[in-house]
Amino acid sequence: MRDICSSRLWRRPSWQSRPGGLPAAPLTNCAAPPALYSLYSMLALGITHNSVPLAARKRGCALYAVSSKRQPQTPQGAEGGPPALNGTRSSQAEAALPAQQQQQQSLELGGAAAAAPPPAQETGLQLHYRTSWERPVLHHSINGGEWQVVEMQQVVSGNGWWKAASLDTAASSAGSNGSASAPQLEFVVTDGYDHWDKAPDGGNYVIQQAGRWQLAEGELAQAERPPVLLVSDLDDTMIGDDAATAAFTRWWQEEAVPAGGRLVFNTGRALDLFQALLVEKGDVLAQPDMLISAIGTRIYAKNRRGAWEEDEGYTASLGAGWQLEGVREACYRVLANVGKDAMHFRPPNEMSEHKVTCGVRVDVLEGVVASISADLAASGVAHRLVVSGSGGWRFVDLVPRQAGKLQALEYARRRLGFAPEHTVAAGDSGNDIDMLEGEHKSIIVGNAHPELFAWADARRAAGTADELHVAQAHRAQGILEGLQRWGFKA
Numbered sequence: 001m002r003d004i005c006s007s008r009l010w011r012r013p014s015w016q017s018r019p020g021g022l023p024a025a026p027l028t029n030c031a032a033p034p035a036l037y038s039l040y041s042m043l044a045l046g047i048t049h050n051s052v053p054l055a056a057r058k059r060g061c062a063l064y065a066v067s068s069k070r071q072p073q074t075p076q077g078a079e080g081g082p083p084a085l086n087g088t089r090s091s092q093a094e095a096a097l098p099a100q101q102q103q104q105q106s107l108e109l110g111g112a113a114a115a116a117p118p119p120a121q122e123t124g125l126q127l128h129y130r131t132s133w134e135r136p137v138l139h140h141s142i143n144g145g146e147w148q149v150v151e152m153q154q155v156v157s158g159n160g161w162w163k164a165a166s167l168d169t170a171a172s173s174a175g176s177n178g179s180a181s182a183p184q185l186e187f188v189v190t191d192g193y194d195h196w197d198k199a200p201d202g203g204n205y206v207i208q209q210a211g212r213w214q215l216a217e218g219e220l221a222q223a224e225r226p227p228v229l230l231v232s233d234l235d236d237t238m239i240g241d242d243a244a245t246a247a248f249t250r251w252w253q254e255e256a257v258p259a260g261g262r263l264v265f266n267t268g269r270a271l272d273l274f275q276a277l278l279v280e281k282g283d284v285l286a287q288p289d290m291l292i293s294a295i296g297t298r299i300y301a302k303n304r305r306g307a308w309e310e311d312e313g314y315t316a317s318l319g320a321g322w323q324l325e326g327v328r329e330a331c332y333r334v335l336a337n338v339g340k341d342a343m344h345f346r347p348p349n350e351m352s353e354h355k356v357t358c359g360v361r362v363d364v365l366e367g368v369v370a371s372i373s374a375d376l377a378a379s380g381v382a383h384r385l386v387v388s389g390s391g392g393w394r395f396v397d398l399v400p401r402q403a404g405k406l407q408a409l410e411y412a413r414r415r416l417g418f419a420p421e422h423t424v425a426a427g428d429s430g431n432d433i434d435m436l437e438g439e440h441k442s443i444i445v446g447n448a449h450p451e452l453f454a455w456a457d458a459r460r461a462a463g464t465a466d467e468l469h470v471a472q473a474h475r476a477q478g479i480l481e482g483l484q485r486w487g488f489k490a
Ligand SMILES: [Mg+2]
Pocket: 233, 234, 235, 236, 237, 427, 428, 429
């Protein structure tokens, strides 16, 4: 096996370490003593500050990291110096990279979003890596080809522990140094500075076949269950029982994420109300990899700075045929007929450029829906009308025809790269019916509103309920029950 130390990508680090585990054994084919390497490493990096203890960042072992007060040094023979990762960082590993590999690294790291890569396709390889390192770098060779680098991306719903990289092993044929018997993937991981995670025997990690793999505490394992894209409603589905939410989050982070799972919340809440919920339930609720808000009228993903960033392409797609003022005027006309005691506009924070929401008393609901629909049809406004809620009042949401919980789910599914058979939607109320109706699998939690059970009964009677699971368990426990039913959970 070819060791990366002989690949000329590396200067010898002062220490090797495994994040969260014991320090790896020293490399046997690098002869200089550690103290000399330490001095060499510091000189090569132009360190102006002493090394600092990093016990807080690592679990179970005392390690040292280079202070951030470093001066990146242009490698000998390189022109203009190495590019900083995303313009914010340089490192020993980068400084040692040949120009061609630096260029490839820049390409691989391009794009504004920090979304973790989609799950491995049949010919690809996906690696999940459990680490406290903020930006681990995967140094790898595919099919014995040239060594390359790629920064692993944070999986947002992995609670900060899981980073991931997807590699197309089929498209990467063996390089000049490769052979037909070379492993699909040979790799080590670094923290981007001078800490390495190598295999327990001191060599490189080796994966012999494509698929989904996870590396934690020095152990490589292949995923046993298929990856799932879970698209879940929030109120009274994912939340409402903190113990159940915490149980889901535990399972999600320990088992679903390293198997390639991704989490999307699909809620009627606007972004500010969702963020308030994240603060309120931060100790039990998983962060989603994407957020669909306000009845499928906005989609957000986290950017590299950790802020929720609107998918402007999706928002822009909602404009065709939609007339906000026309919708509001149609609602005003009906309100004038039924009276303000039977209908009202919801507060401004529940409205948006692409969403008008009214509260309507149940006894006039049917007439109100018919009148608004007829009015908008006559004026040619392309809209979608969604009724939800329980008790004596209902929410009536009007959104563009291109919006809605199902339409947004499909958009997120394609962006995250999941097939319908690996996608599960979960909900509890009338505004979830839309997304529960897609080609994917669905879960109705046991505490759902009567309208959902009635809808499920109608699906069964029509023979179209094969992909629908009505859970006995409530809220997040109902989601876990459904995921087990669909084979995504043991
Ligand atoms: Mg709900």
